[in-house]
Amino acid sequence: MLNTSNNNTRKMIVIHGGHFSSLEGFYEEISKVLMKDTDWKVGTLDGFNDILYGGFGIFESHEEIEILWEESEKSRKDLGLIATKEFYENKIRKGKPFNIELVRQKLKDLTEGKGQTLFEILVEIIESHRNIILKLD
Structure with a gap:
C-alpha cells in the first residue's frame, strides 16, 4: 500500500512480497499500489517500466519516491x-x-x-529510474 511519509518530501511506496508469488501477482500488487484510482493495470515488464516514469497513477513525473519491497527474499525465490x-x-x-x-x-x-531472473529484472527496472530509491526488506 501507499504510505505518504515525508522523508525529505519523498513519497514512500510499499510492495508487499507476501501478497504475491508469481509475476502476474506482482503485476496485480503493483497495479493496486501504483495505479490506484485508474482503470489501467500493469501486465508487462515494459508496462511496469512505463508507470515508474510517473505522470499517472499515484505519483507525478520525476517525483522523488522510495519503494520499500517487503519480504523481498520471498519474492527473490518466487520470481527466481x-x-x-x-x-x-x-x-x-x-x-x-x-x-x-x-x-x-x-x-x-x-x-x-x-x-x-525475473526478480533481478524487476529490481533493475526500478533502479534505472534516478528519482526512485529501492529498499529491499
Whole structure:
C-alpha cells in the first residue's frame, strides 16, 4: 500500500512480497499500489517500466519516491530461476509477436547461470529510474 511519509518530501511506496508469488501477482500488487484510482493495470515488464516514469497513477513525473519491497527474499525465490524459465518457455510457445531467437538466447543464458531472473529484472527496472530509491526488506 501507499504510505505518504515525508522523508525529505519523498513519497514512500510499499510492495508487499507476501501478497504475491508469481509475476502476474506482482503485476496485480503493483497495479493496486501504483495505479490506484485508474482503470489501467500493469501486465508487462515494459508496462511496469512505463508507470515508474510517473505522470499517472499515484505519483507525478520525476517525483522523488522510495519503494520499500517487503519480504523481498520471498519474492527473490518466487520470481527466481524456475519462474523465469517458465516465463521464457511460455513466450517461446506463444511465438509472435515475441522475438523467439532473443527469448531462446535469454533462456540459454539463464540456464547457463549468466541470465537474470525475473526478480533481478524487476529490481533493475526500478533502479534505472534516478528519482526512485529501492529498499529491499
